[in-house]
Amino acid sequence: MPPTLQDLLKQEAPARGVSDDELKTLLMALDGKSADEIAELEGLSSVAIRKRLGKTFTKFGITDKGPGKLQKLQLLLQNSNNLLTPVSTAKSVLDNISPQQDWGEAPDFEPESFYGRTEEQEKLKHWILKEQCRLVAVLGMAGIGKTTLAVKLAREIEDEFEYVIWRSLRNAPLPDDLLKDLLEFLPHQQNQESATDFNSNLSDLMDCLKAHRCLLILDNMETILKSGDFAGHYEEKYKNYGVLLKRIGDEPHKSCLLLTSREKPREIVLLEGETSPVRSLSLEGLGAAAKNILQAKGLSDENKWERLIKLYQGNPFALNLIAKIIQELLGGKVADFLDLSLTVVLKDISVLLEDQFNRLNPLEKQIVYWLALEPVSLSIAQLQNKFILSIPPSDLLNALKSLNDRSLLEKPAGTFTLQPTVKEFVRNQFIDEVCQEIKTASSQNELNLLKSHLLNNSPTQGDTKEGKTSSICSLVKEKLYMRRDFKTGSEIVEQLKKLLASVQGKSKFEVGYAEENMQNLLEELEIGNG
Known part of the structure; x- marks a missing residue:
């Protein structure tokens, strides 16, 4: 029987100067436990556990500050020829390792322009990390901040996954093309029929989601849903997206598909529940946190801000547009804007x-x-x-x-x-x-x-x-x-x-x-x- 990653780590640890506590923590991380879970078991803070892990990774030549360090260690351990080699050799091996994250068309996350959503973010993290939900949908009307929240969430939990893939469906790729794209990145044993057959490709994907902890993000799913019908139904050529969601939601595996959409897909409606591994979260307006948008734009008449926020229901996209207009044309005077009209539907908002x-x-x-x-x-x-x-x-x-x-x-x-x-x-x-x-x-x-x-x-x-x-x-x-x-x-x-x-x-x-x-x-x- 070939040695496990844990066995390989135990063999390599003494040569790297890894202490017993560091080894114990790293073994738990390899077993799939999050930093928060390890902290609870060890009676330490999450910050202390992350520092310990960071120090331990350095001993294996993994010194980059970004995410994916655990995945790089796993790949290093899997390559038995590189065990018991000096740090410089290990670093050269890591430099040749394929990236374990593909952020595709994901927008840059700008922390300074992200406001509120603490409760929503914590709920999503709990579903994905603690409850191991397999299919999670973030829903809401245009401009409400679905994509922004998904990016922030994914960036925060990426270290908990071996593979992270972000794909936008804005250009409505066919389901067969999407599957092939995902499988080009993910490790899998290709079946003979996989090159052309959707179901074979989907089975390959499911095998990968069972063998590896993967986070898949599909953004703008409403683009492949049918217009002129009730919400959540697919255009004929996109119906296999429904098959994809159903299998990911139904079958046991260790991964998660996170999607954003203005409409709730039928499979979410049918599969979701309080104890189900399929959940959905509908985003409302920002509420009081929206004041940060107006403050960042330098608007005056703070006593009128609440009314402005209410008019646009805390929609961050709409408020950013309106705040810019108020600043550029009305000298930042919210009261003057409110005197003009109850609501103003700007062109960019109208398009959405x-x-x-x-x-x-x-x-x-x-x-x-x-x-x-x-x-x-x-x-x-x-x-x-x-x-x-x-x-x-x-x-x-x-x-x-x-x-x-x-x-x-x-x-x-x-x-x-x-x-x-x-x-x-x-x-x-x-x-x-x-x-x-x-x-x-x-x-x-x-x-x-x-x-x-x-x-x-x-x-x-x-x-x-x-x-x-x-x-x-x-x-x-x-x-x-x-x-x-x-x-x-x-x-x-x-x-x-x-x-x-x-x-x-x-x-x-x-x-x-x-x-x-x-x-x-x-x-x-x-x-x-x-």
């Missing part, structure tokens, strides 16, 4: 939200339009009553579940709404589409949103400048004038009257809210022209 919005299926879009038009949150019963044609409760619940899995809903006291930035974006989308319908429709058959959603002409609080009121009809009127699709207000009135005539006398099941909407818009235009 538009991508997420375009992924919704038709029923999800209908729901978010209603939530964007209402000034207050809606219960399921209230939402169901908004639809002209009855929606089966199961369909409505599935759509709400899907929106929740996309991190788009807020759920105060059992009701549903959208956060302010999302709400304004969706409302703007709705108004643009309604204006386009008014411009192009020649009969009720060409109406869509004007049939399905009610344009209320009663004022609602908090839609424009603080202290003022507006209505959806007034916002549509303003947009019609801004678009200049019609030369005069009279042309708009004429078009609305033509559309009104096409829906009058017909049942509500046929034309929905269209007749009421035309009357409300005409009334709004008459008020504006009066």
